[in-house]
Amino acid sequence: MARHLALSIGGVVAAASVVAMLVNPGTAAPESMRPVSGGTSISLKDGVNSFALAPSAADMQRVASYWSPERLKQASIYEPSTKPSPTAKTSTSALEVGSALSTRPTITTTTATATSGVRGSAKDPSVPPMVGKVFFKLGDKEYWCSASAVHSPYKNLVATAGHCGFSLQQDKPVEDWIFIPSYHDGKADAGIYVGHTLYMHEDFAGQGDFDRDYAFVTVHRGFTWQPYTAGGKVQYRSVDAGLLEDKVGAFLFASNKPTGRGAFAFGYPAGAQPDGSRPYSGQTVKMCYGVTEKRFAVAPTWQVEHGVRLPGCAFTSGASGGPWVIGYNSAKRTGYLNGITSLTWNLNGGGRVDAISSPYFNTLTQRVYQRATRQSTS
Structure with missing residues (x-):
């Protein structure tokens, strides 16, 4: 059963010395x-x-x-953190989560983005x-x-x-x-x-x-x-x-699609790989291509039990929220949004992230x- 919580934002927005009002501010919603x-x-x-x-x-x-x-x-x-536990200290880094999982796949902290090329394809579509x-x-x-x-x-x-x-x-x-x-x-x-x-x-x-x-x-x-x-x-x-x-x-929205289909992932990776290397700057969009698969393991600390993975994408921190696109049309530079990068995975225990995962887009x-x-x- 889902829990309903009333949460509020408590921060004060800072101001800078910038001139001029914005044109046509948004009107109120119904x-x-x-x-x-x-x-x-x-x-x-x-x-x-x-x-x-x-x-x-x-x-x-x-x-x-x-x-x-x-x-x-x-x-x-x-980089994301887990929700604090009222009874125990909750791990906030993927490396700690990886240690807790011991022999299970190591989860490296969040946000991913794409490799510099298109995995499994010689075609290099234009950046959306x-x-x-x-x-x-x-x-x-x-x-x-x-x-x-x-x-x-x-x-x-x-x-x-x-x-x-x-x-x-x-x-x-x-x-x-x-x-x-x-x-x-x-x-x-x-x-x-x-x-x-x-x-x-x-x-x-x-x-x-x-x-x-x-x-x-x-x-x-x-x-x-x-x-x-x-x-x-x-x-x-x-x-x-x-x-x-x-x-x-804009991408079109798609949900309840089966796995086992090709998808492009886009984003701005910038963080270090587990081996300390930094292959990305986070200044330009990167992409990778793969075939979506069902989640291979659970991650209790993150309450991950269902979802989709995209293997072969060596994404690092910086691209959380980057789109997963199916039916991508490189000429029109659009397609169907069917996922977002949530977590990155180090499946083989080596020095580089080798998969990313998304929540399954369902009803x-x-x-x-x-x-x-x-x-x-x-």
């Missing part, structure tokens, strides 16, 4: 779908929780002002423009994960990992959440999109169940920073970038997605 201000959770029917991130125009402005180009450069890769990074604040530090735009009627929806939107250790949503599609080498040419409302399954926030480690976030209209000089100092003004899906397109996932598609933000 009353039936409007989140409670301050990040309080609304438990909707069918096991869906929603958390307000920046629902008002004022909230949006504060978050946008916080993310100056300098702060984007300061952000670090984010709807893949990007999410940035957020937790405590006094800035972090990032991977994510992608997914289709919705309001053209405003992002898919990522649940742990890239909600902190299990602190029992609250992260702060100052934004999405930058087509991110590369520190550039945000396609715009910056401030998160409006976070949607996830109640079992992730309430129980820390990584079988539900997915989230869908509605976003406001985007903006780009335009530099100018005033008083001998470089300042920035915001310029409207429009709706997310109009700008970069429960579809319910969360459908709730999120009803949220208008502009």
Whole structure:
């Protein structure tokens, strides 16, 4: 039985000296779908929780002002943690989990992304423009994960990992959440999109169940920073970038698909391999290709019992939330979102990660997605 918890965001959004108001701030959602201000959770029917991130125009402005180009450069890769136990200390690193599993496969901390090439294929498809990074604040530090735009009627929806939107250790949503599609080498040419409302399954926030480690976030209209000089100092003004899906397109959503089919995984890996090597910079999208398989082992600490793995992907921290895409069309640079990178695995016990896993996108996932598609933000 899923547990219903009321959680709230307690942090204060910092401000930076940035000029100009954003163009066309998002309008309020219909009353039936409007989140409670301050990040309080609304438990909707069918096991869906929603958390307000920046629902008002004022909230949006504060978050946008916080993310100056300098702060984007300061952000670090984010690695997930498990939910604290009231009776025992919970491990927060995959290496500790791996030790606890002893002879079972070692789980290395989170977020994955792709290899530099396409595994099992000589074809190298173009990078989908709807893949990007999410940035957020937790405590006094800035972090990032991977994510992608997914289709919705309001053209405003992002898919990522649940742990890239909600902190299990602190029992609250992260702060100052934004999405930058087509991110590369520190550039945000396609715009910056401030998160409006976070949607996830109640079992992730309430129980820390990584079988539900997915989230869908509605976003406001985007903006780009335009530099100018005033008083001998470089300042920035915001310029409207429009709706997310109009700008970069979006993957379609798919659920309840069988395993044993080819899938591309995209993301921004950056962390070290178990052997200490760092093959990725996290500055450009990487990808890998594989055939999806059923979960090979359970991971009790993470409450992982079901799911899908993609073998052969040597992904490291930085790409949690990156999309798994089936039916990928390299000419149109789109396809069907059917998973997100949640955890990485070291199956052979060697010095490199050799598989990634995603929660299985089933009817429960579809319910969360459908709730999120009803949220208008502009």
